[in-house]
Amino acid sequence: MSNSTVMDSKTAWGGNNVSPYGASYGKLMMWFFLISDALTFTGFLSAYGFYRHYYSSIWPSAENVFTHFPFMHGNHPLLYVALMTFILIMSSVTMVLAVEAGHRMDKKGVTLWLGLTLIGGAIFLGSQAWEWYHFIHGTELGAIELGKGYFTLPDGTVESTKGIIARWTDESKQALLLPWKDGADYITITGAQLNEFITNGKEIHGANLTHNEYGHPLFGDFFFFITGFHGTHVFSGVVINFIVFVNVIMGTYQKRGHYEMVEKVGLYWHFVDLVWVFVFTFFYLI
Amino acid sequence: MEHSHDHHTPEPYKYAVHHSEEEGKKTRRVIWNMFWVLLGITTVEVTLGLIWKNIGISWGVVKMTFIILTIAKAYYIVAYYMHLKHEVKALKNTIIVPFVLFALYLLYHIITEGVYSGMMEKWLY
Numbered sequence: 001m002s003n004s005t006v007m008d009s010k011t012a013w014g015g016n017n018v019s020p021y022g023a024s025y026g027k028l029m030m031w032f033f034l035i036s037d038a039l040t041f042t043g044f045l046s047a048y049g050f051y052r053h054y055y056s057s058i059w060p061s062a063e064n065v066f067t068h069f070p071f072m073h074g075n076h077p078l079l080y081v082a083l084m085t086f087i088l089i090m091s092s093v094t095m096v097l098a099v100e101a102g103h104r105m106d107k108k109g110v111t112l113w114l115g116l117t118l119i120g121g122a123i124f125l126g127s128q129a130w131e132w133y134h135f136i137h138g139t140e141l142g143a144i145e146l147g148k149g150y151f152t153l154p155d156g157t158v159e160s161t162k163g164i165i166a167r168w169t170d171e172s173k174q175a176l177l178l179p180w181k182d183g184a185d186y187i188t189i190t191g192a193q194l195n196e197f198i199t200n201g202k203e204i205h206g207a208n209l210t211h212n213e214y215g216h217p218l219f220g221d222f223f224f225f226i227t228g229f230h231g232t233h234v235f236s237g238v239v240i241n242f243i244v245f246v247n248v249i250m251g252t253y254q255k256r257g258h259y260e261m262v263e264k265v266g267l268y269w270h271f272v273d274l275v276w277v278f279v280f281t282f283f284y285l286i
Numbered sequence: 287m288e289h290s291h292d293h294h295t296p297e298p299y300k301y302a303v304h305h306s307e308e309e310g311k312k313t314r315r316v317i318w319n320m321f322w323v324l325l326g327i328t329t330v331e332v333t334l335g336l337i338w339k340n341i342g343i344s345w346g347v348v349k350m351t352f353i354i355l356t357i358a359k360a361y362y363i364v365a366y367y368m369h370l371k372h373e374v375k376a377l378k379n380t381i382i383v384p385f386v387l388f389a390l391y392l393l394y395h396i397i398t399e400g401v402y403s404g405m406m407e408k409w410l411y
Contacts, residue, residue: 022374031377035385042389046396054403063335082332089328093321096367100313103305258304270367274360281356285335286349 030264034271037233041275044229045282048222052286058164058179060215062284068134081284084127085276091120092273099266102259107248110262114245117269121238128231135223138206138213143167144176145211147200154182165204165215166197179215223283230279233272240265320366327359 021028052059063077070080094116101109146161153159159180166176169188176194178187189197204211207220214220244265253259305313331352338348365371370378 020374021377021380023377028377031381035381038385039388039392042392046392050396050400050403053400078332078335082328085328086325089321089324092363092367093317096317097314100310100317103313104307104310105304267368270363273367274363277356277359277363281331281352285331285352 024260026264027260027267030267034267037271038275041226041229041278044222044226045278048226048282051216051218051222055216055218058216060212060219065135065214065219066131066284070130078284080127080131081280084124084131085280087120087124087127088273088276091117091124092270094120095266095269099259099263102253102262105254105259107251107254110248110253110259111245114241114248114262118238118241118245121234121241121269125231125234125238128227128234132224132227135220136206136208138204140205141168141171141173142203142205143213144198144201145204146197147202149200151178151180153180153187161197163217165213166201226279226283230272230275233275237265237269237272241269316366320362323362324359327355331355 023031066081067075067077068080069076094113098110098113098117101113144166146164146166149161150158151161164179166178166189169175169177174190174194176189176197178189180187204213206213207217207223209221209224210217212220244261247253247261248259253261334348334351338345370381
């Protein structure tokens with residue numbers, strides 16, 4: 001860090017050009033915004049943790065929900081979301097390389113790395129749309145959402161069946177699995193009781209804000225809210241990066257004598273990656 | 287605006303730092319090292335998520351491992367990619383202290399109120 005551009009009096013904020021933070025106004029405000037945004041996500045994820053724990057017996061496991069991979073058949077739990085995580089980390093790397101190129105006033109370098117960051121962000125958004133499509137669409141087999149009523153477990157506990165999701169054991173649709181266990185295995189329903197459950201219940205495919213084929217509807221709600229809120233951040237990040245990218249090509253920052261704007265949008269972009277690291281762990285892994 | 291650098295005038299703050307080709311090389315090495323660290327941690331997480339049932343570790347241990355690895359990943363992103371490690375102390379504290387305090391406050395409420403969640407079922411519905 002050899003030489004630096006001294007701030008002009010218009011962008012400095014009093015105090016005789018001295019900042020106790022050693023940062024410009026814009027950079028500091030970006031940091032403050034990120035703190036408040038981080039707390040919003042902390043709130044989302046804590047609430048998610050609460051309900052996940054509260055309904056732990058009937059909460060779906062993400063590895064049973066997100067099993068698709070483009071152009072591949074069969075079951076690939078975690079694989080696609082791992083790829084998405086890799087893409088976002090990669091775009092964070094290209095972003096920080098763009099910032100580094102900016103410090104050397106290397107316009108070509110900034111253009112290249114920021115361009116790659118844009119592509120990474122766009123691929124991530126596409127992947128998220130694809131993931132949402134599969135979650136909303138659900139499986140062909142579907143599941144039965146049970147109607148009003150009560151079910152007595154082998155140990156004598158009485159459970160309300162309203163809204164409980166029962167999965168088919170296989171494609172023949174001859175037996176339903178309840179989310180409650182008898183010993184180590186889930187309780188299986190067949191025969192007359194099965195028909196009764198089907199008549200009282202409702203066949204559902206996929207998920208929306210009120211129904212969820214894979215388990216508790218709150219799982220769907222949190223999925224849509226958390227990944228949706230994060231996706232909105234990625235989207236606005238891509239838009240902001242694009243605006244800065246155009247400015248880089250036009251030479252705006254070269255004329256200004258520094259690429260601090262790339263640093264500021266870089267902070268935002270890394271934050272988006274940071275949030276995804278937490279979403280990945282708490283939503284998909286735990 | 288030019289400054290005279292006598293002992294009574296503090297340094298004007300560094301704005302839009304520039305660095306040389308060699309310094310750039312060093313910075314890039316750090317960036318790529320951090321990339322391998324982040325990729326490595328993610329690979330460990332995904333592998334553990336897929337195989338933990340087959341190698342006989344308890345879910346509690348796996349869960350704690352995930353959380354620790356995630357916080358490690360967050361540290362590397364914030365410290366190196368967001369450059370917070372090399373900012374002045376005042377800035378570091380201004381960013382980290384309020385966030386950690388509020389995050390702990392949220393977690394405290396989730397955990398303490400969570401104790402009553404069993405009663406929610408009995409008394410509310």
